[in-house]
Amino acid sequence: MSLADQLLQYLITGVSVGMVYGLVGLGITIIFNATGIINFAQGEFVMLGGMIAVALTAARLPLAAAVILAVAAVTMVALVTERLAIRPLRGASVIPLIIATIGVSLILQGGAKLVWGPEAVRLPAFSGEQPIRIGGGGIDPQRLWVMGLAALSVAAVQLFFKYTLAGKAMRACAINRAAARLVGISIDRMVRLSFAMSAALAALGGVVLTPVALMQCSQGTHYTLTGFLAAVLGGLGSGLGAVLGGILLGIVESLSAGFISSGYSKAIALAVALVVLWWRPEGLVRRRQA
Amino acid sequence: MSLLRLSSITADYGGLQALRGISLHANEGEITALLGANGAGKSTILNVICGVVPPRSGQVIFDEENITGLAPERLVQKGLTQVPEGRQVFGELSVRDNLLLxxxxxxxxxxxxxxxxxxxxxxxxxxxxxxxxxxxxxxxSGGEQQMLAIGRALMSAPRLLLLDEPSSGLAPMAMAEVFRKIEALRELGTTILLVEQNVSAALQIADRGYVLEVGQMVLEGSCDELLSNRDVRRAYLGKDYEEV
Known part of the structure; x- marks a missing residue:
């Protein structure tokens, strides 16, 4: 394989993993905009999506049904999380709420380990394992699924915020929560909606990535941290910024795993993120002022 | 017939007792002005009515129903909407979207x-x-944003509109325009509770008024009575003793 072929491979791997980081970052941004808190359980939704889909296919459900049910189940988990861990703390300041999300992540991770054990599991690929040949190398078709579904979800989220009443109400909440309450927008409903949406995004990312990246119960933390970093790189508040940040992190990680060492890839991605933030502390996408 | 009635409301704000036994009522179809200096507790009264600040004691009655402590979004559904101080429009959204929200x-x-x-x-x-x-x-512009804030509140089809300092930060021309619109709203049948620091402007359009000083009602009456009251003229309308 020539260097150019290798580079293409690494880029596709990086962009596809990066788009899943982007989905996590987008979810973190949505919850941050609605509530002002950082949900440190976000990566667990990725993990749960993958693990539940694997369990459902193991129970002989068709793959498509398993994918849809896994996303729905994780959305339910997020709604229960919101009800049991977030709503009782209504009126508390941001720090206790963030600590509550860390508690939730530990519970979800521990619970998943009790149910499924610590081993890595794998989901069958959506449309076969036969690589699509390009030049001297090949692309795993699952990578196209990852990129395609992630891009579709991001587009759907953008349309939701731009054109629907609920989407506009969520933006109003992000701009001015007190005024949003006074015009009659139920903040509780917006918070529920933000948890449901971001969990569905993360779960979809987890399900679609599991055929190529494997999944294990302890991996949620990595997705949380990388997704959080993606959201910060994007300027914390901009959904598209978070997606861009995620793709950047995925590419850096993949290139350094390919050309340097997989042992250092995550550290290198973190270092690059720090350099970017040093250069642009406001993030890649400048937020428009209200 | 009074659409809104507050009886013996006490409330704390920032650890201090901001309201000490406030009673007032707003008649249907009228503009009721709530006047007083900065920090007298006017906005706290609105926030108690709107369910943003829970009162320590007392009752808020709207249309013969006890609404004390209901959440703002429930009150909007019942027909009671606040135009917050400083307009608080959703700056990044379009004017139309602000109205629809x-x-x-x-x-x-x-x-x-x-x-x-x-x-x-x-x-x-x-x-x-x-x-x-x-x-x-x-x-x-500031005046246009105030129109938008009022329009946005009207979109909830309120029976009672609470206006918090609609004149604040506006140039005199814009302020006059806003006050003309408020009068027009009364003609359309909306009941209005108007909180204002600009006492003379408020008394020119209101039907009745209350004067609040450090958390207590000190005066109440029709606008004519208040306009001719010595204390009001001296303290809020900038008249000298001789003129009074």
Missing amino acids: GAYSRLHRGDRSQVHQDLEEICRLFPVLREASSRRAGTL
Whole structure:
């Protein structure tokens, strides 16, 4: 394989993993905009999506049904999380709420380990394992699924915020929560909606990535941290910024795993993120002022 | 007939007792002015009515129903909407979206056609909002933003409109325009509770008024009575002893 072929491979791997980081970052941004808190359980939704889909296919459900049910189940988990861990703390300041999300992540991770054990599991690929040949190398078709579904979800989220009443109400909440309450927008409903949406995004990312990246119960933390970093790189508040940040992190990680060492890839991605933030502390996408 | 009645409300704000036994009422179809200096507790009264600040004791009665402590979004559904101080429009959203969000709970219930009729009516009342329909609300002037804030509140089809310092930060021309619109709203049948620091402007359009000093009502009466009251003239209208 020539260097150019290798580079293409690494880029596709990086962009596809990066788009899943982007989905996590987008979810973190949505919850941050609605509530002002950082949900440190976000990566667990990725993990749960993958693990539940694997369990459902193991129970002989068709793959498509398993994918849809896994996303729905994780959305339910997020709604229960919101009800049991977030709503009782209504009126508390941001720090206790963030600590509550860390508690939730530990519970979800521990619970998943009790149910499924610590081993890595794998989901069958959506449309076969036969690589699509390009030049001297090949692309795993699952990578196209990852990129395609992630891009579709991001587009759907953008349309939701731009054109629907609920989407506009969520933006109003992000701009001015007190005024949003006074015009009659139920903040509780917006918070529920933000948890449901971001969990569905993360779960979809987890399900679609599991055929190529494997999944294990302890991996949620990595997705949380990388997704959080993606959201910060994007300027914390901009959904598209978070997606861009995620793709950047995925590419850096993949290139350094390919050309340097997989042992250092995550550290290198973190270092690059720090350099970017040093250069642009406001993030890649400048937020428009209200 | 009074649409809103507060009886013996006490409330704390920032650890201090901000309201000490406040009673007032707003008659249907009238403008009731709530006057007083900065820090007298006027905004706290509005926040108690709107369910943002829970009172320590006392009752808020709206249309013969006890609404004390209900959440703001429930009160909007019941027909009681506040235009917050400083306008608080959603700057990054378009003027039209700001107005539609004012009707959020009605649209959520599926009241679509009536809402669009009201949108038309509000644009007739505030032509500037129709012209600026697709502009971002943050790009409007202060006076236009105040019109938008009032229009947004009207989109909830309120029976009682609470206006918190509508004149604050406005140039005299813009302020006069806003006050003319408030009078026009009364003609359309909306009951208004108007909180103002600009006492003379408020008394010119209001029917009745209350004067609040450090958390207590010190005066109440028709606007004519208040305008001719020695203390009001001296303390709020800038008249000298001789003129009084």
